[in-house]
Amino acid sequence: MLVLLAPSWLAEFRALFLLELVDVTGDGALANAWSVALPVSIALFLKMIAPFFVVPLCVVLGSLLPGGWILSGAQLKPKFSRLNPMTNLGRLVSARHYGTFALSLLKALALIAMLAYLSATTLAAFLRLQHLPLQEALTRGFGLTLDGALALAAVMLVFALADVPFQRFVFLRGQRMTKQEVKDEHKNAEGRPEVRSRIRQLQRQAAQRVLSKTVPSADVVVVNPTHYAVALKYDTNRAEAPFVIAKGVDDMALAIRRIAQEHGVEVLSLPPLARAIYDTSQVNQQIPAALYRAVAQVLTYVLQLKAFRQGRRGLRPERPTDVAIPDFLDRTRPS
Numbered sequence: 001m002l003v004l005l006a007p008s009w010l011a012e013f014r015a016l017f018l019l020e021l022v023d024v025t026g027d028g029a030l031a032n033a034w035s036v037a038l039p040v041s042i043a044l045f046l047k048m049i050a051p052f053f054v055v056p057l058c059v060v061l062g063s064l065l066p067g068g069w070i071l072s073g074a075q076l077k078p079k080f081s082r083l084n085p086m087t088n089l090g091r092l093v094s095a096r097h098y099g100t101f102a103l104s105l106l107k108a109l110a111l112i113a114m115l116a117y118l119s120a121t122t123l124a125a126f127l128r129l130q131h132l133p134l135q136e137a138l139t140r141g142f143g144l145t146l147d148g149a150l151a152l153a154a155v156m157l158v159f160a161l162a163d164v165p166f167q168r169f170v171f172l173r174g175q176r177m178t179k180q181e182v183k184d185e186h187k188n189a190e191g192r193p194e195v196r197s198r199i200r201q202l203q204r205q206a207a208q209r210v211l212s213k214t215v216p217s218a219d220v221v222v223v224n225p226t227h228y229a230v231a232l233k234y235d236t237n238r239a240e241a242p243f244v245i246a247k248g249v250d251d252m253a254l255a256i257r258r259i260a261q262e263h264g265v266e267v268l269s270l271p272p273l274a275r276a277i278y279d280t281s282q283v284n285q286q287i288p289a290a291l292y293r294a295v296a297q298v299l300t301y302v303l304q305l306k307a308f309r310q311g312r313r314g315l316r317p318e319r320p321t322d323v324a325i326p327d328f329l330d331r332t333r334p335s
Contacts, residue, residue, distance in 0.1 A: 099166060099170065103159070103162070103163060103166065106159070107156075107159045110155050110158075110159070111152065111155060111156075114151055114152055114155050115152075118148045118151060118152075122144050122147075122148065125140070125144055126141065126144060129141050204251065204252075207248075207252060207255075208255050208259075210246075211246055211248075211252075211255055211256055211259055212259055214231065214245045214246045215231050215245070215246050215256055215259040215260050215263070215265065216259065216260075216263035216265065217233060217245065218231035218232060218233050218245055218246070218260065218265050219232055219233050219234055219242075219265075219266075219299060219302055220232050220265065220266050220267075220268060220298055220299065220302045221256060221257060221260040221265055221266070221267045221268070222267075222268050222269075222270050222273050222274045222277065222298065223253065223256075223257055223267060223268070223269050223270075223274055224253075224269070224270070224271040224274035224275055224278075225269040225271065226250075226253060226254060226257070227249055227250060227253060228247075228248075228249055228253055228271075228274045228275055228278050229246075229247065229248055229249075229252070229253035229254075229256040229257055229274065230244055230246070230247040230256075230274055230277045230278050230281075231244065231245050231246040231247065231256055231260065231265070232244060232245070232277070232287070232295065232298075232299075233245050234299055239286050240286070241286040241287060241289075241292065242286070242287055242295050242299065243281075243284060243285060243286045243287065244277065244281045244282065244283055244284070244285060244287070245283065245284065246283060247277070247278050247281075247283060249278075266302050266305065268298060268301075268319070268320070270298070270320070270321075270322075270323060272323070272325045272330050272331070273291070273294050273295070273298070273323055273325060275330075275331040276291060276294075276325055276329040276330065276331060277291060277295075279329075279331060280329065288329075290326045290328075290329055291325070291326075291329065293323075293324055294323040294324055294325055297320055297323050297324075298320060298323065301317050301318075301319065301320050304317035305317050
């Protein structure tokens with residue numbers, strides 16, 4: 001804007017020097033040309049400084065547009081804690097403070113060096129302006145000033161471009177969490193140990209309530225011998241093949257075994273079959289066809305044992321100790 005308005009300002013400014021000190025009216029009402037030059041000079045001065053108020057005015061208007069003028073006295077209250085050097089000691093000795101100080105020092109040194117260079121190269125040119133006509137002197141003087149301002153602006157631009165990655169690095173570094181913060185976040189995400197223990201206890205209690213309803217209706221429970229347990233049922237009204245109604249490992253396996261014994265459900269220790277059913281079948285899902293033969297042997301034994309106990313069979317059936325499991329389903333074989 002200053003570059004565009006400079007020619008008109010120079011023309012008006014030059015016209016002021018062409019006024020002659022004469023009595024215009026002859027009656028002394030206007031003694032000389034200064035009575036004309038003064039208001040013209042004031043008007044020209046106001047026009048010259050007006051562009052410098054455009055940016056501050058835009059800033060003020062921009063702050064008023066979102067929510068209007070907000071008056072708050074909170075920021076005017078004295079805070080003596082700000083005067084305590086110990087409160088800001090950590091900030092003063094931080095890496096960010098040293099980095100900012102070093103950048104500011106380099107910026108100041110670069111500006112001083114540029115000003116010294118401009119003074120050495122343009123001082124003689126400014127001194128020669130006094131020997132030139134006014135119009136030419138003003139034009140060249142404005143050009144020299146503009147060149148110097150652009151040189152200083154270029155230096156500031158270089159530092160501004162260098163400051164962007166530095167501030168980004170400082171910001172990202174400031175967003176990193178300390179080891180204690182990571183521990184606290186991990187603890188909050190997973191919950192405190194006592195809370196997790198209570199949740200697991202409630203989950204076990206809920207699972208055992210479900211087992212108390214399903215395991216008593218099983219035809220047989222196959223275990224391995226305490227780590228795995230699966231409860232099987234064969235009901236032609238529900239499925240064409242035997243299906244799993246409950247399964248579990250470790251504590252759940254012990255709970256299934258205990259509930260089965262309390263309700264008179266037969267418990268057989270067949271590790272290969274227990275592992276194979278556990279790994280291949282989900283709850284309320286039929287066993288795979290490859291295990292039909294093995295499970296049929298188990299269910300046959302259970303039916304014969306029930307008949308023996310009811311007196312409908314003379315001899316006690318022989319308890320199966322081994323059943324045929326396909327090699328690809330036998331998890332107990334060493335690999």
